[in-house]
Amino acid sequence: MATTIITTVGTSLIENTKITTNGLTDRTFSERDENGLHYKNTDDKLSKLIAECKNCDIALSAEITSITKIQEQLQKPVIVHLVCTDTILSPLCAKYIKEWLLKPEYKTKWQITEVKFEWQYGNHIVEGLRLKSKSSSKEVNDFKETGIKKLIEALDAVNDESVINITGGYKGVIPIMTMYAQIKKLPIMYTYEGSEEIIEINNENLPMSFDWEIAQNAVQFLDDTYLKGGIPNIKPSEEIVKQLKKLGLVKTGKKGKLEVSALGIMLKAFVDKNPVVERGTLGFFMEYLLYRHFNEFDDTYYQPTKLDLFLFIYQSQLYNEIELKTKFAFNSDDIKREVGNWNAQNSDNASKQINTLGDIDLVLKLKVSNGISICEIKPVNLSGATIDKMKYRIEGYEKVVKTKPSEFIFIVYHLKYKQETVKSFNENANLKKKLTDFKNACPVNFRAYGVLVDLTDDSLQVNYTSLLKDKVITLEEIIL
Numbered sequence: 001m002a003t004t005i006i007t008t009v010g011t012s013l014i015e016n017t018k019i020t021t022n023g024l025t026d027r028t029f030s031e032r033d034e035n036g037l038h039y040k041n042t043d044d045k046l047s048k049l050i051a052e053c054k055n056c057d058i059a060l061s062a063e064i065t066s067i068t069k070i071q072e073q074l075q076k077p078v079i080v081h082l083v084c085t086d087t088i089l090s091p092l093c094a095k096y097i098k099e100w101l102l103k104p105e106y107k108t109k110w111q112i113t114e115v116k117f118e119w120q121y122g123n124h125i126v127e128g129l130r131l132k133s134k135s136s137s138k139e140v141n142d143f144k145e146t147g148i149k150k151l152i153e154a155l156d157a158v159n160d161e162s163v164i165n166i167t168g169g170y171k172g173v174i175p176i177m178t179m180y181a182q183i184k185k186l187p188i189m190y191t192y193e194g195s196e197e198i199i200e201i202n203n204e205n206l207p208m209s210f211d212w213e214i215a216q217n218a219v220q221f222l223d224d225t226y227l228k229g230g231i232p233n234i235k236p237s238e239e240i241v242k243q244l245k246k247l248g249l250v251k252t253g254k255k256g257k258l259e260v261s262a263l264g265i266m267l268k269a270f271v272d273k274n275p276v277v278e279r280g281t282l283g284f285f286m287e288y289l290l291y292r293h294f295n296e297f298d299d300t301y302y303q304p305t306k307l308d309l310f311l312f313i314y315q316s317q318l319y320n321e322i323e324l325k326t327k328f329a330f331n332s333d334d335i336k337r338e339v340g341n342w343n344a345q346n347s348d349n350a351s352k353q354i355n356t357l358g359d360i361d362l363v364l365k366l367k368v369s370n371g372i373s374i375c376e377i378k379p380v381n382l383s384g385a386t387i388d389k390m391k392y393r394i395e396g397y398e399k400v401v402k403t404k405p406s407e408f409i410f411i412v413y414h415l416k417y418k419q420e421t422v423k424s425f426n427e428n429a430n431l432k433k434k435l436t437d438f439k440n441a442c443p444v445n446f447r448a449y450g451v452l453v454d455l456t457d458d459s460l461q462v463n464y465t466s467l468l469k470d471k472v473i474t475l476e477e478i479i480l
Contacts, residue, residue, distance in 0.1 A: 001161065001347045002076070002077040002078055002079045002113045002114075002160070002161075003074055003076060003077075003078050003079070003160070003161050003162065003163060004011045004078070004079040004080075004081050004158055004160040004161065004162040004163070005067055005070055005071070005078050005079070005080050005081065005162075005163055005165050005189075006081045006083060006155065006158055006162050006163070006164050006165060007063055007066070007067060007080060007081065007082055007083065007167075007168065007169075008083050008084075008165070008166055008167075008168055008169025008170070008173055008174075008177060008256075009063055009083065009084045009085075009090050009091075009093055009094040009097065009168055009169055009381060010062065010090060010093070010168040010169045010170055011089045011090060012061045012063065012168055013046070013060060013061035013063070013093040013096060013097060014042070014046070014089060014092075014093060015063075016059070016060060016061060017046075017049055017060070019042060019045045019046060019049070020041075020042070020045075021038070021042050021089060021160045022038035022041065022042070023038060024038055024039060024042060024088045024089055025087075025089065026087075026128060027087065027088045028087060028088070029084075029086050029087060029091055029121070029125055029127075030086075030121075030354070031086060032075040032088045032121055038223050039088060039092075042089075042092065043092060046092065046093075046095075046096045048101050049096070049097070050100050050243065053100065053103075056100070060100065061093065061168070062095060062167050062168040062191070062434060063082075063093075063097050063165075063167065063168040064097060064100060064101065065167070065191055066165050066167035066168065066189070066190060066191045066198075067080055067101065067165065068110050068185040069191055069198050070163065070198055071110045071111060071112070071164060072110070073173065073189075073198050073200075074095050074163075076111065076192055077111040077112075077113045078110070078111060078112060078113065078184050078242055079113050079114045079115075079116065079160060080098075080101060080112060080115045081112070081116045081117075081124075081158055081162075082094040082097065082098065082115070082116065082117040082124055082197055083123075083124060083126065083151070083154060083155070083169075084117075084125045084126065085122060085125075085126065085129045085130045085169070085170050085173065085185070086121075086125065086127055086128055086130040087130050087447065088131050090125075090169075090170075091119065091124075094117050094124070095117070095119065097115075098115040101115050102115055108297075111337060112277050122154070123153075123154040123157045123158075124154070126147060126150045126151050126154050127146060127147070127150050128142045128143060128145070128146030128147035128150055129143065129146075129147035129148075129150060129151055129173065130143065130147065130170075131143050131170070131172045133393075137254075142188040144260075144262050144265050144478070145265065145403055148176060148262060148265050148266050148269060149265065149269040151173070151271055152180065152266065152269040153269075155177075155180055162186055163186060163187045163188070163189050164177055164178075164180070164181040164186050164187070164188045164189070165188075165189055165190060166178065166188060166190045167190040167191050167192075176266060179263075179266065180266075180270070181201075181203055181228070181421055182203050183270060184203075185203045185204045186203060186204075187200055187201065187202045187203060187204065188200070188201040188203065189201075190289060214460050214461055215267060215271055215394060216271060216282065216379060216415065217417065217460045218243075218244060218247060218267070218460050219246060219267060219268045219271045219272070220380075220414070220415070220417075221240055221246075221250075221417075222249060222250070222260045222264045222265070222267070222268045223260070224259060224260055227241075227250065227258040227259065227260070237420070238416060240420070241258060243266070243289040243460045244460075245437045247259055247416050247460070248261060248263050249264035249265075249267065250264060271381075271383070272381060274385070282415070283377070283379075283417050286337070286377055286413050286451075286453070287306075287361055287362070289453070289473060290304075290361075290362065290375075290377060290411060290451070290473075291306075291362060292373075293472075293473050293475075294362065294364055297472060298475075299367070300366065300367060300368075301365065301366060301367065301373060302364070302365055302367055303364065303365045304362045304363070305362070305363045305366055306359060306360065306361065306362060306363070307359060307360040307363050307374075307397065307400065308358075308359045309358065309359060309360065309393065309396040309397070316324065341475070360374045360375070360396075361375055361376055361377045362374070362375035362377070362391055363375070363397075363405075363411070366406070366407070369406070370404045371405075371406035371407065372401075372406055373405060373406065373407040373408070373409050373447075374393060374394065374396075374397055374407075374408055374409070375408075375409040375410075375411060376390065376393070376404045376408070376409070376410050376411070377411045377412075377413065378410070378411070378412055378413075379412065379413060379414075379415075380412045380413065380414040380425075380428070380431060380450070382412065382435075385410075385438075387437065387438060387441045390408060390410075390438060390441070391441070391442075391443065393408075394408060394442075394443060394444060395417070404444065406444060406445060407444055407445040407446070407447060408442050408444055408445070408446050408447075409446075409447050409448070409449065410438060410446070410447070410448045410449070410451070411433060411448075411449045411451060412425070412431065412435075412448070412449075412451070412478075413450070413451045413452075413474070414450065414451070414452050414453070415453060416452050416453060416454045417454075417460070422452065424476065425450030425452075425476050425478050426476070426478055426479055431450075431478070432478060432480060435448045435478060435480055436480050439480050446480075447477065448477070448478040448480060449476060449477055449478060450475070450476045450478055451473050451474070451475055451476070452474075452476075453473065
């Protein structure tokens with residue numbers, strides 16, 4: 001299976017070949033047409049250079065040098081994924097780096113399966129990702145508010161086995177790429193100033209990790225409107241601000257106003273986009289807390305259980321060939337192994353790649369009718385929740401027990417900081433809109449509840465001790 005080399009692209013192709021750019025350096029990608037003549041001249045020179053290039057030295061650009069050396073070290077086929085800043089010159093260089101790498105002689109020599117780069121804003125040209133030596137306040141703000149968020153989205157779009165190559169590109173992007181690689185436990189590889197050696201930082205077995213419970217708890221406060229006291233009846237407490245500043249997620253900006261830092265923006269973008277965060281310790285504790293609630297205190301539901309949906313697949317259909325071909329005991333380890341074997345055997349056919357459905361968090365009985373409710377438990381931002389997953393869980397349950405559930409319950413939890421003003425879940429318009437979309441798509445009766453849990457002490461660290469004590473919780477029905 002090919003490894004994807006995610007490569008940031010700078011302008012070394014232009015600098016190393018001494019091609020003139022006629023004042024294009026500080027222009028955004030969207031301004032290329034306004035500089036038509038200058039842009040065309042540079043484009044034509046690069047096109048001629050690559051077209052006439054035969055047996056060129058890989059030192060033609062830092063990106064080409066590093067990509068080829070990384071492939072030689074990996075000793076396997078590679079896919080190249082190019083990431084550019086919001087400038088004219090970075091994408092222009094990427095355009096011809098791609099052309100160079102796809103020349104038959106180079107493509108074969110370095111086992112390049114594919115070079116991914118599209119001439120438009122998106123996963124390759126990142127809108128707002130630019131800074132210059134004398135950037136205005138607006139440009140800095142665009143970089144933080146748009147560029148960093150769009151970069152995280154672009155990187156998250158790469159689902160393959162990946163390494164991060166930071167040899168080329170702009171210096172302002174390197175810290176973000178490095179942090180992203182550490183969070184995702186992806187290796188960083190690069191060459192330095194023409195060195196023959198590849199420097200590798202392998203993050204996979206790094207003996208440290210982010211505390212996702214703190215991250216999830218902190219992210220809820222990383223909102224400029226909230227920090228500036230712009231939400232009615234809610235003002236940030238001094239203790240919250242103190243902790244956010246200590247973590248480097250909030251800073252005091254111009255005129256003494258609080259604002260989310262670049263690190264805070266990146267962390268929020270990552271937490272919002274990556275369901276991996278919800279699979280931390282907190283999610284398991286919330287399942288335990290709600291299991292106990294329904295088992296001992298609830299007036300509507302009882303007999304909570306958990307259900308593994310075995311090999312039911314959430315793709316275009318519930319059943320897959322693997323279900324017909326394998327004969328083994330239904331347990332999670334067997335399922336993961338068999339699915340892994342299946343995907344390895346079909347590595348060249350993306351349409352056959354499968355994922356197990358996982359489990360239903362809680363299966364509950366209704367006390368009045370003895371009907372069955374299946375329950376999904378998610379953080380209040382609904383990280384990782386999709387309409388398809390809800391539908392497939394309902395269908396999967398029906399396949400397992402031969403009966404359709406009578407109800408689907410969505411329970412969202414909000415980790416409350418002790419200084420935070422209590423608000424009703426029904427006041428959260430964005431949450432209600434998302435849940436309404438789920439309700440409209442749900443093939444059975446749909447209900448939603450919110451649970452507010454105070455699990456913190458005087459810091460943003462989760463106090464799990466409180467979860468092990470007798471704790472009675474209250475569910476608020478969210479009216480949709």
